[in-house]
Amino acid sequence: MVFQPASGYFCRALGAVLVIAATGAIAFAQLTIDADSQYRYAQSRFDSGAFDEAIVEFNRFIHFFSTDPRVPRARFQTGMAHFNTGQFQAAAAIFNQQTVNYQGLPLDNEAFFMLSRSHARKGMFEQAMLDLHNLMAIASAADTIDQARYELGWLHVDQGRWNEADQAFGQITPENQDRFQVLNLQQALALSDAIPTKNPTTAGWLSIVPGAGQLYGQRYQDALTAFLINSGLIWAAWESFDNDQYALGSVISFVGFGFYAGNIFSAVASAHKYNRDRVAEYRDLLNQRRQMPLSLVPSPGGAALCLTIDF
Structure with missing residues (x-):
């Protein structure tokens, strides 16, 4: 067995400590920010x-x-x-x-x-x-x-x-x-x-004739659908009663009343939607004239131009 002098161990230990200390100092220096x-x-x-x-x-x-x-x-x-x-x-x-x-x-x-x-x-x-x-x-x-x-x-x-x-x-x-x-x-x-509008009350009264209210609100496809469905149900109910099929006629009439009421509600809603769409179009036209908000705010070394964009 070979024995090394104690001084050799001491030197190596001291060197290890110095290396660790140097590494720690470098790490500390890297973490320091201003x-x-x-x-x-x-x-x-x-x-x-x-x-x-x-x-x-x-x-x-x-x-x-x-x-x-x-x-x-x-x-x-x-x-x-x-x-x-x-x-x-x-x-x-x-x-x-x-x-x-x-x-x-x-x-x-x-x-x-x-x-x-x-x-x-x-x-x-x-x-x-x-x-x-x-x-x-x-x-x-x-x-x-x-x-x-x-x-x-x-x-x-x-x-x-x-x-x-x-x-x-x-x-x-x-x-x-x-x-x-x-x-x-x-x-x-x-x-x-000059924004064009439709009167919802007028649309509702016109819907006494199925589809007329939607036609007034320029919802042409909805107008045709409402007219055909309600006309078909009214005709079917009439035929059932005419043929003494009162139970069937009552059921068809009940269903037809629901569609008829829905036709009136749809016409009123169509007028409201028409008005909202025209206002939205007008607002979009106005927004084309809107300037993007710009302002100067202080920043290091002078001032910064701040731009805010809304989506």
């Missing part, structure tokens, strides 16, 4: 459309670098990420928090606009309008107030309130009317009185 790197990485995830990851990374930035001046912008970006993933309630909560201490900065204004858009996407149109009214009440910049009036007008358009939309657009200051194409919008809104 505010700039973390913010850039979070923004890169946002820019690439990985919004769920962007939320995590921006929240990590906010947690570890809470005193960094970019924290408000990071919070705003988390709200935008929630908005872009359809989480409008979560987005509204973040934007609402950013509107509390309003200072009139571009980011504050954009938070108000995004709060309104988040509520609108949730179907909370009255609340979305209230958000814009609140902004107009505390903002001092004419451009901001006019932008709010413009978006308020479109919320009225979305609800089919043509007169209210016209009033909102008309309140935009003369200096910004060309920018928002107010004259063109008001000319288009003036055509709302």
Whole structure:
């Protein structure tokens, strides 16, 4: 058996410790991040459309670098990420928090606009309008107030309130009317009185003659179907009673009454659908004049152009 000096064991042990320590130091150095790197990485995830990851990374930035001046912008970006993933309630909560201490900065204004858009996407149109009214009440910049009036007008358009939309657009200051194409919008809104409509009550009364109500609502195939089915059942019931087949005639009459009532209901529904379709077509025509919402918000090294697209 060969014995090695104790010093040999000591040297090898010391070397192992140094290697482990060096490896640990390298690993520690690799895990160390600074505010700039973390913010850039979070923004890169946002820019690439990985919004769920962007939320995590921006929240990590906010947690570890809470005193960094970019924290408000990071919070705003988390709200935008929630908005872009359809989480409008979560987005509204973040934007609402950013509107509390309003200072009139571009980011504050954009938070108000995004709060309104988040509520609108949730179907909370009255609340979305209230958000814009609140902004107009505390903002001092004419451009901001006019932008709010413009978006308020479109919320009225979305609800089919043509007169209210016209009033909102008309309140935009003369200096910004060309920018928002107010004259063109008001000319288009003036055509709302010419939207063709059908009276549901008239459609119902016309349906005393099966199919006439559907014909009035321009549902020609439905009109023919209603006429043939109801006429056939009426004829069959008449023939049954004429041949003293009262039981059969009663059954056919009962079934025929159901189809006849359905014919009236269908005619009324056809008139309502006709009106909804014409309003939707008119709204689509107006939406062709809608400007995509653009705004400037502060970002590292200057300002960023923010574009919001509604689907």
